[in-house]
Amino acid sequence: MVDYLKSRNAFLFQGVGSDYQSLLNLLDEEQLKLLRKYCSIVESELDLDLWNYICHSQETKYDHFFNDWIAIYTCDNLVYDKYISLGVKPEIFLGYSMGLITAMVCGKSISFETGLHMLQSIYEYPKNTSGQEESMATIIGLNYQQVENIITNNNLSKSVMIASENSKYCIVIAGDISGINKILYKSEEEGAIKTVKINVPYAFHTPYAEKGIDKFINFVEKIKIEDSTIPIISVFNQKILQRAPDLKNELVKNTPSPMNWKNSIEKVIEFDITSFVEVSLDDSLTKISRVIDTDCKFFSYRKILRLKNVQLNG
Template identity: 25%
Template sequence: MKAYLFPGQGSQFIGMGKNLYKNSFLAKKLFQLADDVLEFRITSIMFEGTMDVLKQTKYTQLAIYIYSVIKAKISNDFNPDMVAGHSLGEFSALAAINVFSFENGLILVNKRASIMQKICESIHGGMAVVFGLDDSIIEDVCKNDSGIIVPSNYNAPEQLVISGEYQALKRVCFSLKERGAKKIFILPVHGAFHSPIMEPAKKELKKFINKISFKDSKCPIYQNVTAQSVIKSNDIKKNLVEQLTSPVKWKQSIENMITHGAISFTEVGPGNILQGLTKKISKNLAKKI
């Protein structure tokens, strides 16, 4: 069975999509549609902007969504048996398999990004990747800190992202180094995504999602919140809202996809971050069996 994976923030680069725009009539049409729907030239930011602008959440999410969905739409062999998207990537995956339209996805991602950007600007939060520790140790250290700090992305074996208030993040990173973490890398983001800090965004996003037309999925999508396959539109909507404050269960999603028959994984988007994570997860799962 063929699985397709859609990345989240972190894969962006200046010039992304420019070759697609030049070489595909459909891609050009969709890029122009994106500019029209958003009422500003996101293509200019993607093709020849600066990294300082592109890395802002309100532009990054749109850029990766647009690039990923267009790449799927112009592909001759995009025929998935199952899909998954990492955080923002869930929106790309859902548009690619026509659960909602490209245009409605643009509106949703734009709204989600602007809500998250506002919270990032009002609360000093951060995220860090922790390498070389068992999940349970990281969970325990986060739980015992006095601030808001939680595991937010279960990316791969011994690779977990934590998210929360910046001072709590610094304390927990120090404690995890003492507990034997091989490496800790503070991510270049200004927000605490997938943490309770994002709670104010949920009500606003839920109202907005309920205005958008969703169809049941034609193939299973393994959503971040549950790591389980989902098809029904109402379940998909609920999980997209919950995703704002819940951890991304990427490792568990890939394990379940493999268990349910996935034998090939194709990443649809800029970069190949998810391919690397999938190889680690697959090797670790093989050791358990």
């Protein structure tokens, strides 16, 4: 692999919201064989036929939101395995939202099976506690203060909140759907370049996600968590985490706490790590992160495959 990918790399693990059904062509034959094995584990643990869902759009007993969560989580584990086999090694992990769970699996802190049940617990605990339809969305082209002003000026501070500052001009909001729709409309009026709904039914990274969280806390208390083999940076306070008790606390904070992805990337750069590798089939984290510091190098899965092919054919 290219020399600079053998240097110090930060691995970026995405959260939920992507659709992987159109991206399976990026996996080679060996990965597809391994995917079948992973899908067998998923079916055994969750009674979810993931293989036929992602390959043939077959319905399961779960809704498409949860199916996609498990597809992302499973395929991202495959991508991580591929990077390691190519000699692309991590120095530190950053998990965007529920990407923390994938990072913990890849760092040998929890098992793949535990990660499945953790995602199931996160998906199920808010179901019977939310009194209204919730959602999340991304606003591109306005900064944190501009979005905050729109929320305040429209008297929506109690129903819509900022969930993450992805970069200076990329802000995630969360809350009830009617409020989200109004803020997106007002943001476009105020000059937002683009607004995008996120494929998630809950207002994560806000106090909304605290409703019913005791069920998830009880789950976390019972599972086996080990120290991570790779340090993980907190997207909430930018502290370096590796010990099991700290990771357990991070899991509990993960759903109701607002994130600051921008500060987390900047903190990694302070450690003189300027190479970022996205552990996913798409490039969503690459897109939101590369504008934070244009001097850094960002690598998506597609880009790494291209570099590999160039090297083989060179």
